[in-house]
Amino acid sequence: MCGEMENTEWNFRPVSMSDDTDSTAASCYLDEKTFRLSCGLFLEHSSFLNDGWAWEEVNGSEKEGYMKKTVMVPCRISSTPCQSNQSRLVDGDDALLEEEQLCDQDEAVGEPTAAEGQAAVRYEYHVLYSCSYQIPVLYFRASTLEGRSLSLEEVWNNVHPNYQQRLLQGPWDTITQQEHPLLGQPFFMLHPCRTEEFMRPALETARAERKGVNYILTWLSVVGPVVGLDVPLSYALAVGPPAPKAEATTAASTASASASTSGPD
Amino acid sequence: MLANSFLNSEKDPDFRMADGSTVKGPGTQKLQFAPFCSALEAGFWHQLTQKKLNDYRLDESPKSIKGYYYNGDPDGLPTRLTLEFSAFEVDGPTPVRCCPATGILYNTNTLEAFRSIDKKALLDTEASEIWEAIQSNAALQNPSILNKFILLTFADLKKYHFYYWFCFPALGFSEGIQIIQEPVLLSQKFSPKQISALQGAYDGLCTTNNTTAVPYFLIKYTEEDVTAAPLQEWEAFFTDLKTVTVGVYDPCTLPQHPGWPLRNLLILIASKWGAQVDLVEVLCYRDRTLQGTRSVQHSIIFQVKLPDLSASTGCPKSVGWEKNQKGAMGPRSVNLSECMDPKRLAESSVDLNLKLMRWRLVPTLDLDKVISTKCLLLGAGTLGCNVARCLMGWGVRHITFVDNAKISYSNPVRQPLYEFDDCLSGGKSKAFAAVERLRKIFPGVQNAEGFNMSIPMPGHPVNFSEETLGQAQRDVEQLETLIAAHDVVFLLMDTRESRWLPTVLAGSQRKLVVNAALGFDTFVVMRHGMKRPPGESAESSPSSSTGTSSSSSSTPGPATLPAASLFSNIPGHRLGCYFCNDVVAPGDSTRDRTLDQQCTVSRPGLAMIAGALAVEMMVSILQHAEGGYAVASSSDDRMNEPPTSLGLVPHQIRGFLARFDNVLPASLAFDKCTACSTIVLEHYEREGFPFLSQVFNSSHSFLEDLTGLTLLHQETQAAEIWDMSDDESI
Numbered sequence: 001m002c003g004e005m006e007n008t009e010w011n012f013r014p015v016s017m018s019d020d021t022d023s024t025a026a027s028c029y030l031d032e033k034t035f036r037l038s039c040g041l042f043l044e045h046s047s048f049l050n051d052g053w054a055w056e057e058v059n060g061s062e063k064e065g066y067m068k069k070t071v072m073v074p075c076r077i078s079s080t081p082c083q084s085n086q087s088r089l090v091d092g093d094d095a096l097l098e099e100e101q102l103c104d105q106d107e108a109v110g111e112p113t114a115a116e117g118q119a120a121v122r123y124e125y126h127v128l129y130s131c132s133y134q135i136p137v138l139y140f141r142a143s144t145l146e147g148r149s150l151s152l153e154e155v156w157n158n159v160h161p162n163y164q165q166r167l168l169q170g171p172w173d174t175i176t177q178q179e180h181p182l183l184g185q186p187f188f189m190l191h192p193c194r195t196e197e198f199m200r201p202a203l204e205t206a207r208a209e210r211k212g213v214n215y216i217l218t219w220l221s222v223v224g225p226v227v228g229l230d231v232p233l234s235y236a237l238a239v240g241p242p243a244p245k246a247e248a249t250t251a252a253s254t255a256s257a258s259a260s261t262s263g264p265d
Numbered sequence: 266m267l268a269n270s271f272l273n274s275e276k277d278p279d280f281r282m283a284d285g286s287t288v289k290g291p292g293t294q295k296l297q298f299a300p301f302c303s304a305l306e307a308g309f310w311h312q313l314t315q316k317k318l319n320d321y322r323l324d325e326s327p328k329s330i331k332g333y334y335y336n337g338d339p340d341g342l343p344t345r346l347t348l349e350f351s352a353f354e355v356d357g358p359t360p361v362r363c364c365p366a367t368g369i370l371y372n373t374n375t376l377e378a379f380r381s382i383d384k385k386a387l388l389d390t391e392a393s394e395i396w397e398a399i400q401s402n403a404a405l406q407n408p409s410i411l412n413k414f415i416l417l418t419f420a421d422l423k424k425y426h427f428y429y430w431f432c433f434p435a436l437g438f439s440e441g442i443q444i445i446q447e448p449v450l451l452s453q454k455f456s457p458k459q460i461s462a463l464q465g466a467y468d469g470l471c472t473t474n475n476t477t478a479v480p481y482f483l484i485k486y487t488e489e490d491v492t493a494a495p496l497q498e499w500e501a502f503f504t505d506l507k508t509v510t511v512g513v514y515d516p517c518t519l520p521q522h523p524g525w526p527l528r529n530l531l532i533l534i535a536s537k538w539g540a541q542v543d544l545v546e547v548l549c550y551r552d553r554t555l556q557g558t559r560s561v562q563h564s565i566i567f568q569v570k571l572p573d574l575s576a577s578t579g580c581p582k583s584v585g586w587e588k589n590q591k592g593a594m595g596p597r598s599v600n601l602s603e604c605m606d607p608k609r610l611a612e613s614s615v616d617l618n619l620k621l622m623r624w625r626l627v628p629t630l631d632l633d634k635v636i637s638t639k640c641l642l643l644g645a646g647t648l649g650c651n652v653a654r655c656l657m658g659w660g661v662r663h664i665t666f667v668d669n670a671k672i673s674y675s676n677p678v679r680q681p682l683y684e685f686d687d688c689l690s691g692g693k694s695k696a697f698a699a700v701e702r703l704r705k706i707f708p709g710v711q712n713a714e715g716f717n718m719s720i721p722m723p724g725h726p727v728n729f730s731e732e733t734l735g736q737a738q739r740d741v742e743q744l745e746t747l748i749a750a751h752d753v754v755f756l757l758m759d760t761r762e763s764r765w766l767p768t769v770l771a772g773s774q775r776k777l778v779v780n781a782a783l784g785f786d787t788f789v790v791m792r793h794g795m796k797r798p799p800g801e802s803a804e805s806s807p808s809s810s811t812g813t814s815s816s817s818s819s820t821p822g823p824a825t826l827p828a829a830s831l832f833s834n835i836p837g838h839r840l841g842c843y844f845c846n847d848v849v850a851p852g853d854s855t856r857d858r859t860l861d862q863q864c865t866v867s868r869p870g871l872a873m874i875a876g877a878l879a880v881e882m883m884v885s886i887l888q889h890a891e892g893g894y895a896v897a898s899s900s901d902d903r904m905n906e907p908p909t910s911l912g913l914v915p916h917q918i919r920g921f922l923a924r925f926d927n928v929l930p931a932s933l934a935f936d937k938c939t940a941c942s943t944i945v946l947e948h949y950e951r952e953g954f955p956f957l958s959q960v961f962n963s964s965h966s967f968l969e970d971l972t973g974l975t976l977l978h979q980e981t982q983a984a985e986i987w988d989m990s991d992d993e994s995i
Contacts, residue, residue: 050554074341145307146599177617232557
């Protein structure tokens with residue numbers, strides 16, 4: 001993840017430098033500890049809601065991990081790429097492997113009815129901490145039930161036409177393919193270069209209103225819907241920022257001010 | 266309401282007819298189950314590949330694996346049994362609120378073994394194990410035994426093609442199961458109070474068992490209360506056996522059918538208590554959360570009458586092999602080369618990285634035009650290596666090298682495609698070694714080719730023998746063919762005269778030529794003027810201007826281009842070539858020179874700078890609608906609206922490293938040019954090789970006489986005019 005896009009990073013960095021000198025401006029950055037704590041609070045509510053988020057440790061180590069959610073989306077066989085020919089036929093000699101003698105599923109629901117129309121695409125969302133950008137990054141991939149990953153074009157084709165128009169102007173153009181830094185598998189990533197654009201106003205508003213903000217929640221509720229990930233409204237009421245003592249890097253005075261008005265309950 | 270519409274859609278006439286049991290009212294209908302649909306995560310295939318390569322190797326013996334299923338899906342999703350990368354850790358955790366299913370993996374070494382393995386026998390073995398577990402009560406203690414599966418795989422790891430076939434063994438009643446009360450939604454049968462009590466009872470059971478999902482459970486309910494118990498407490502829990510209610514964690518979402526896991530449970534009940542039990546009420550427990558709201562009221566509930574199996578000793582018949590995507594009894598297959606083949610991954614990453622430029626910074630960038638450009642690199646030395654690397658950076662796939670030199674010890678430090686080992690035993694041929702390295706750096710460069718050949722040069726005679734003459738002719742033909750097969754020709758050689766032949770050939774073929782040449786701390790990168798295609802009426806060549814060395818050239822250009830002056834707004838077809846500024850023809854520049862004059866002695870950074878600029882200039886030219894015919898941008902245009910999405914399209918970039926400065930001069934084609942003037946091109950096109958060999962074999966006076974340079978020399982000397990006017994500075 002690190003160092004891939006010096007160019008963008010460079011555009012992004014100068015803002016942070018000015019942040020360091022101007023203590024009144026809200027910082028768009030997040031240290032890893034706060035990331036973990038914010039995720040923890042988010043996960044707590046998710047498990048309360050049964051919303052499907054979980055913390056995945058990598059190689060069983062406490063140190064590395066990410067927040068993950070899998071969502072299945074039904075799709076029609078005929079109209080979608082999830083069952084396209086290239087995905088299932090590898091040689092075209094499948095027919096040779098068929099065995100009629102096994103055909104006696106008397107009590108099964110007639111497969112044509114049950115299986116036709118009942119294909120699905122699996123969307124997998126990962127929230128990772130990026131050390132180089134010092135912010136959370138959303139990775140995702142979509143795959144068929146056979147395990148084949150969809151190309152970005154196929155993912156795009158699965159987006160409802162009503163949304164396509166809007167997304168073209170929005171942050172869809174920041175989606176890029178990257179190797180998952182922890183799994184080493186190809187994933188799509190919402191590039192962090194636009195994060196500051198929407199986090200700064202949100203954080204500044206919250207600061208002005210002396211409200212505590214859970215960075216993960218605010219961020220995810222903006223970037224999630226872009227790639228079909230919903231964040232139920234009840235998170236906003238239930239999930240606050242980590243307790244002030246945990247915010248090691250925040251100036252003590254401002255942290256306590258923001259936390260005293262609204263803490264996690 | 267939603268439920269009703271689903272019920273209706275389920276009464277699909279085709280379905281009923283295919284089944285043979287049309288609507289005859291309750292009591293005669295047989296219960297049908299929605300089979301599992303296998304669902305594999307990419308991670309599973311990655312892990313299987315690792316296991317096959319590192320652990321299993323040729324071992325075909327059965328391996329334990331693990332999958333899971335979930336009862337919280339929204340409507341419309343198929344009933345799935347999912348295997349992910351963790352499938353190989355049988356003792357690992359099951360995802361929250363999911364039920365585990367254990368399986369046996371048979372990974373064969375060949376497609377033939379996959380084909381010939383006896384599927385019926387595999388199924389029978391598993392089925393009798395389930396039957397044994399029922400008889401021995403082991404299934405009561407550990408009901409997940411009822412949900413076993415078999416997975417047959419063959420992994421073609423050369424192509425990243427995977428063949429697989431799942432089996433979900435289910436024992437069956439030969440006469441089917443009679444429905445007594447048709448399935449209804451739980452909300453139609455239970456009051457809200459009962460539903461919430463049921464939820465509480467189920468959650469309590471999970472807590473007691475220290476899990477988050479229970480596959481099978483027993484239920485008793487009254488108007489006021491609902492209680493639940495684990496399967497093994499059957500005898501103690503049910504006092505009245507006339508009608509019992511069992512709960513099954515149901516992964517199906519169909520409103521009329523239970524999922525597969527119920528099948529073996531009903532066999533168990535019929536075998537254990539078939540003699541006593543009259544009616545079985547089945548709750549297909551479905552528990553989902555949508556937008557943060559939990560719901561179980563869409564669970565379905567129905568009553569069936571089970572045949573009595575308590576007396577039977579033999580294992581009932583079994584089914585379970587999954588149909589493929591075509592609905593036939595056959596394996597499924599998936600091609601994962603796109604996400605697993607490292608070469609494919611490298612290619613898509615390179616392309617996606619380039620697309621980033623378009624997405625974020627230059628939306629109108631035409632990348633395909635760049636990527637599909639065929640580039641001929643004449644010279645695989647310092648400049649050639651750097652140009653090639655930069656072309657790869659732009660995703661160019663078609664790169665051809667021409668060079669006749671071998672790699673020497675001094676090369677690798679400046680020529681980034683070579684290493685020390687390439688210099689040993691006399692050194693590898695540069696053209697071949699460069700191609701080899703390109704493929705190593707990026708296998709996506711499929712069309713890389715090297716030609717170890719010399720380029721005949723003016724003043725370097727080729728007429729020593731028939732053989733040398735023949736060789737020169739073949740070299741010329743080869744070069745003509747190569748230039749014809751490419752879109753852009755890069756001149757990256759270390760001598761001036763070796764650039765003459767390709768300048769003539771490419772000029773005649775109207776190919777874009779990008780030329781880079783180095784001094785000690787100065788360089789020039791330029792595109793050659795591209796003459797109009799032969800068919801088009803050539804506008805009168807600027808014969809009035811006699812080149813940069815003459816003061817008479819300050820007269821304005823032809824009337825057709827009022828805005829064009831000598832140095833600005835020069836269209837591509839009137840731009841000069843590398844030789845246009847010369848008043849002497851190219852000759853043998855290495856003769857009578859000391860070693861340091863023969864070699865390219867330049868500051869090491871210069872070739873990288875010039876090589877990169879040459880490629881970037883090509884890319885900018887390609888982005889211009891008129892390509893090589895684009896009007897030349899000059900230093901004065903730096904403040905104006907750029908002609909392409911990437912900026913200016915200059916004629917020349919002249920760099921001065923001592924001052925860290927570049928200028929962008931543009932100059933007109935010279936009508937007495939020894940390479941690109943009409944008279945030279947016409948002679949070449951008319952006479953071909955005989956004309957060229959005359960140039961190679963003669964001294965420079967031949968070309969000078971032909972183009973009129975000799976005459977010009979005599980005139981200028983006679984007049985002794987050397988008035989370099991002040992305004993002629995760059």
